[in-house]
Every structure is written in C-alpha cells, then in structure tokens.
Amino acid sequence: MNSKMLFSLFFMLLISVVAAVIPAPPVIPGSPDSPSTDPDNDDDNGDQTPGSGGSITGFIFESVPRGVSVYLDGAYKGETRRVIVGLRAGQDYEIIYEKEGYVPQSVTKTAEPNRLLLVNLTLSTEQPEQFAPPAAQPPVQNPRQNQPADTPPVTESNPTWAVFLWIVLGMVLIGGLAVFLIVGKKTSTAQVPMHPLHHYIQSSLSSGYDPMRIKNALLQTGWQPQQIDSAFRQIYGGR
Numbered sequence: 379m380n381s382k383m384l385f386s387l388f389f390m391l392l393i394s395v396v397a398a399v400i401p402a403p404p405v406i407p408g409s410p411d412s413p414s415t416d417p418d419n420d421d422d423n424g425d426q427t428p429g430s431g432g433s434i435t436g437f438i439f440e441s442v443p444r445g446v447s448v449y450l451d452g453a454y455k456g457e458t459r460r461v462i463v464g465l466r467a468g469q470d471y472e473i474i475y476e477k478e479g480y481v482p483q484s485v486t487k488t489a490e491p492n493r494l495l496l497v498n499l500t501l502s503t504e505q506p507e508q509f510a511p512p513a514a515q516p517p518v519q520n521p522r523q524n525q526p527a528d529t530p531p532v533t534e535s536n537p538t539w540a541v542f543l544w545i546v547l548g549m550v551l552i553g554g555l556a557v558f559l560i561v562g563k564k565t566s567t568a569q570v571p572m573h574p575l576h577h578y579i580q581s582s583l584s585s586g587y588d589p590m591r592i593k594n595a596l597l598q599t600g601w602q603p604q605q606i607d608s609a610f611r612q613i614y615g616g617r
Contacts (some may be wrong), residue, residue, distance in 0.1 A: 433463065433464055433465075433467075433491075434493070435465050435466070435467045435494075436461065436462045436465045436489065437450075437461070437471070437473070437487065437494065437496075437497050438459075438496045439455075439459065439460045439462070440458055440497065440498040441458040441459075441475055441499055441500070441501065442498075442500040443477070444457075444458055444459060445457050445458065445477065446475045446476065446477045446501060447476045448460060448474075450471055450472075451471055451472050452474075463494070465489040467491035468489065468491070469488070469489055471486065472484060473486070473497055479504060480503055481501060481503070481504055485497065573609070575601065575605060575606070575609045576609050576612065576613060578596070579592055579609050579610065580613055583613070
C-alpha cells in the first residue's frame with residue numbers, strides 16, 4: 379500500500395470524526411424543515427410541537443382512550459394526542475372531549491403565559507339502555523312524620539297479638555264465671571248457722587217441753603209474738 383492510499387484513508391476518517399462531533403445547524407423558523415404550529419397540520423402520531431419562534435402558550439391534549447375528538451371553545455381541533463399553541467394567556471378555554479361510545483367530558487382551563495398545560499381526561503363507556511338503573515322511587519313517608527303537634531302519636535297495632543289478647547281475656551272471664559258459680563252453689567248448700575231463738579225452741583222441744591210453755595217463757599224474756607211464731611213455723615216446716 380503506497381503513501382497516497384494511506385493519506386486518502388486518513389483524510390476520510392478525519393472527515394467522519396468531524397461530522398460526528400460538530401452539531402447540526404439550528405432550524406430557521408419558516409423553513410421547510412421547521413415543525414408547523416398550524417392546528418390542521420399533524421404528523422403521523424397526531425402530535426404538534428411549537429415552533430422555535432412565537433408564543434408557546436397552549437395546551438397538550440391527552441386522553442384515555444386515544445383518538446378522542448377535541449373541541450376548544452366549540453371549535454374542532456382534531457384528535458388526541460395533540461398540542462395547541464399560540465393561545466391568549468390568562469383567557470379561560472372550554473375543552474370538550476367526545477368519542478363515539480363514550481360519555482363526553484368537558485373542563486375549563488386558563489391558559490398560562492409561555493406554558494403548555496396538560497389536559498388529560500379519561501372517558502367512560504356509555505351504559506346500554508337495557509342496563510340503565512331503575513328510576514328512583516319516591517320515599518315512603520312515615521305516618522309519624524309531618525304530624526301536627528297536638529295530635530296523639532300514631533300507634534302501630536299487631537292483629538295477631540290483638541286476637542291472642544282477646545282469647546286470653548275470654549278464657550279468664552269464663553274461668554272466673556265458673557269459679558263463681560261453683561262457690562255460690564257450695565255456699566247456698568252449706569248449713570246456715572242456727573239463730574239463738576231457733577236453737578232455744580229446738581232444744582226445749584227436744585227436752586219435752588210444751589210449745590205453749592216455751593212461747594210464754596219467751597214472751598216473758600222480751601221476744602215478740604211474731605218472732606216466736608215465725609221461729610216455730612220454720613222449725614216445724616224444716617222437719
């Protein structure tokens with residue numbers, strides 16, 4: 379290998395090293411290689427990056443799932459993932475996410491100067507109509523509620539206990555009546571204690587005294603004729 383070939387190889391290696399070390403020149407704004415900040419100009423991933431010049435006040439739109447339609451103050455701005463810049467700092471923006479088969483969501487964000495704010499929303503799937511929750515039933519009012527203060531409280535009765543109570547009361551009344559009849563019968567059949575007048579007449583007759591003599595003796599002791607005659611009739615009638 380001659381010296382000319384060695385010099386050519388060394389020169390090519392030197393150029394390669396210099397090209398790897400020296401950085402690429404900056405992209406001039408407005409040139410064909412500069413990224414676009416136009417909302418309608420997207421790359422393959424649906425992202426937008428701000429240019430090197432101008433305001434970077436804006437939002438970064440992310441969502442779960444991806445591919446959600448983005449509306450900024452009612453204007454369609456494409457689908458997530460997306461970056462919108464050049465907005466007015468300090469202004470409130472209404473952001474709406476919509477996607478078929480999902481429940482739309484909205485949020486209001488205030489643009490901050492020279493800042494990209496992340497707007498990341500998660501959409502939930504719409505619930506099928508056949509699985510819709512039942513309509514709310516009106517609450518059952520308690521009869522004790524909304525009751526005037528001067529009215530007595532409402533008492534809740536139990537029909538079963540009322541019937542049982544009436545049966546017990548009936549049995550008690552029937553038992554009491556039966557006891558009363560039995561005791562009354564025994565009392566009526568029991569021997570009534572003998573009156574002293576009856577006892578005197580009965581014992582005198584048993585001793586063999588004459589009824590007239592007994593009557594005269596009683597009259598002398600202060601007994602009335604009617605009492606003596608009534609006692610004789612009861613004694614002779616009981617024999």
